[in-house]
Amino acid sequence: MSRTPERLDAFPTHHIAGFGVRAGRPLPFGASRVPGGVNFSVYSAGATGMTLVLYQRDAAEPLAELDFPPEFVIGAVYSMTVFGIDAEAVEYGYRADGPFEPEAGHRFDRRQVLLDPYATLLHGRDSWGGQRRPLRSGIALDDFDWEDDRQLQLPSQDLVIYEAHVRGFTRHPSARVAEPGTFAGLVEKIPYLKELGVNAVELMPVFEFDELDNDRLDPDRGEQLRNYWGYSTLGFFAPKAGLAATGRLGMQADEFKNMVKQLHRAGIEVILDVVFNHTAEGNELGPTLSFRGLDNSVYYMLTPDGYYYNFSGTGNTLNCNHPVVRGFVLDCLRHWASQFHVDGFRFDLAAILGRAPNGAPLANPPLLESLAADPILRDCKLIAEAWDAGGLYQVGSFPNYHRFSEWNGKFRDTVRRFVTGDEGVAGELATRLLGSPDLYAGRAPTASVNFVTAHDGFTLHDLVSYNEKHNEANGEGNRDGDNDNNSWNCGAEGDTEDEQVLALRGRQLRNLLLLLLTSHGIPMLVAGDEFGRTQRGNNNAYCQDNDLSWVDWRLTETNADLLRFTKAAIAFRKAHPALRRASHPRGHQGSGWFPEVSWHGERAWTPDWSPGHRLVAAMLYEHGPHGHDCVYVAANAHWDGRELELPGLPDGVGWHLFADTALPDGNDVHQPGDEPPLTGDRIWVEPRSTVVLVAKQTDGEE
Secondary structure: OOOOOOOHHHOOOEEEOOEEEEEOOOOOOEEEEEOOEEEEEEEOOOOOEEEEEEEEOOOOOOOEEEEOOHHHEEOOEEEEEEEOOOOOOEEEEEEEEOOEEHHHOEEOOOOOOEOOOOOOEEEOOOOOOOOOOOOEEEOOOOOOOOOOOOOOOOOHHHOOEEEEOHHHHHOOHHHOOOOOOOHHHHHHOHHHHHHHOOOEEEEOOOEEEOOOOOOOEOOOOOOEOOOOOOOOEEEEEEEOHHHOOOHHHOOHHHHHHHHHHHHHHOOOEEEEEEOOOOOOOOOOOOOOOOHHHHHHHHHEOEOOOOOEOOOOOOOOOEOOOOHHHHHHHHHHHHHHHHHOOOOEEEEOOHHHHHEOOOOOEOOOOHHHHHHHHOOOOOOOEEEEOOEOOOOOEOOOOOOOOOOEEEEOHHHHHHHHHHHHOOOOOHHHHHHHHOOOHHHHOOOOHHHEEEEOOOOOOOOHHHHOOOOOOOOHHHOOOOOOOOOOOOOOOOOOOOOOOOHHHHHHHHHHHHHHHHHHHOOOOEEEEEOOHHHOOOOOOOOOOOOOOOOOOOOOOOHHHHOHHHHHHHHHHHHHHHHOHHHOOOOOOOOEOOOOOOEOEEEEOOEOOEOOOOOOOOEEEEEEEEEEOOEEEEEEEEEEOOOOOEEEEOOOOOOOEEEEEEEEOOOOOOOOEOOOOOOOEOOOOEEEEOOOEEEEEEEEEOOOOO
């Protein structure tokens, strides 16, 4: 009688601390389930010994501590398979032996139980703001049913990105969702996102962080402030439990996956804001949580005397171009792309990813090259915040390998300055409207992620309501946050009942939105800007876990006209390929009516680029399978109106009005396809206003 032999690797070869074990598999790093047990693998080049510490879930004391015998070590990797443990019921960590010699870069401390850098779950912050327990590593199951889901692979030129904080998006009572402040709550708002018209959400940090990691107090209320934004990662492979309705059950990974799946079904991509420039361990005074205790000199950029370089502004800088750290970053992003189906990543302070271990910028950064060429990340959008806190500013010069787009800070600054009426900006605005070819000449316009506001800074409403920041509630004496905002309060600081001021603010809001949504490149909106969300002048609300930061959905009714305007502008962009170019304009292509872009002024075909001129008028044209698409955009930032001669159109085609920001609510915008015709060959553009026209058949035929 034959008998099928049992698998050899299901037998323990050793017994340590009461458990059957055997030498593990060095790769993959982290904890992974294998037949009969769990394989643990951790890297440390400087350790002289390593101990695996096991806990029963939620227990105060360890269940067992298992020293790695020498024969379980290959190179710098400690690996062990432990049999007879339930992956769902255990938590774990490591104690690393080694020298404590800070001047030489070593900070080993066997007293500390360290988090696994590759842990797929973290326990200890299981519900937002809940009871603080010791942080421990956990093991996520991989049994989610994705059905036929896959990355959407939307063309970059078609994207309209919507930046949102998972908690802030639905935490306010007015959100009226069953699970406020969570991934599940965001799912409940998908119908709103579809109706708005955005097709990509960019989520502020969702990797595990400690929202209680803030010692400052609200100066008025005395309450402890929070690490609300979460740009201080604890677990790079672990979704944040406190952002999940099911985090207390350890189901945050499945809840996150369901959110991605439902967004994909709605045609919306998911982009994650990821932070690889620093970690939550801070400088030499910070806690030892993981990297510092496992191999400080490998994971961090260190000065010659063992202190931390601080190009992040938060105390430490991850040593991204060390080969081991490079592999860690790649493994992390592969994990989120393959296990969570996310569609792209936005890299916080990405200039740091191009620095050498001594901080010098690299001409050919290995990490960025690896990310660009990685086969698993091939279809992911890669977006760089192309600067850092150490003064390295690489907008337009970020090592991109024809894969990275960039947050275009110059677009933000130029549009803000033009709309406020600064002198000498018209020429630069024209360049920004075309996807900044001065910065991205050898690349596509989609290299430019255009934005006017982001989470970091004023909201759109506050940009036209405040001249100065008002960050007193942050408990830092109003010293934090940017002082250079290019904002204008339109005549009164903050709240006002002055009708003229309010009317001007409304016009300025619509000007900013129109310029953003008619520009070449990828537009990005911030959640709530479409209906006038305010932070009451706070331009650095990183610690405000309250209604200062939360989206107040009542504003969808209060500012319904602004929301209607934004929806129409997004729909107009989607309807016109002339606004969504995949390549920079090339002039006249022979077969069409016009050059792909032309500039105009008070006389057609005669722009005025003199410094005192505050008018930009562009005709954007595309001729392709869809036929002729022709859009005219005129932005007047002057305090006087201007009469403009319009470019002539072929017989049977006339100009139709899509938007005029100077017109009263209800008449300021039309639905794409329903634009009324204009009479005559001229148009009046009111002071501080923007007009958008579209060329259409006048005989009813397209």
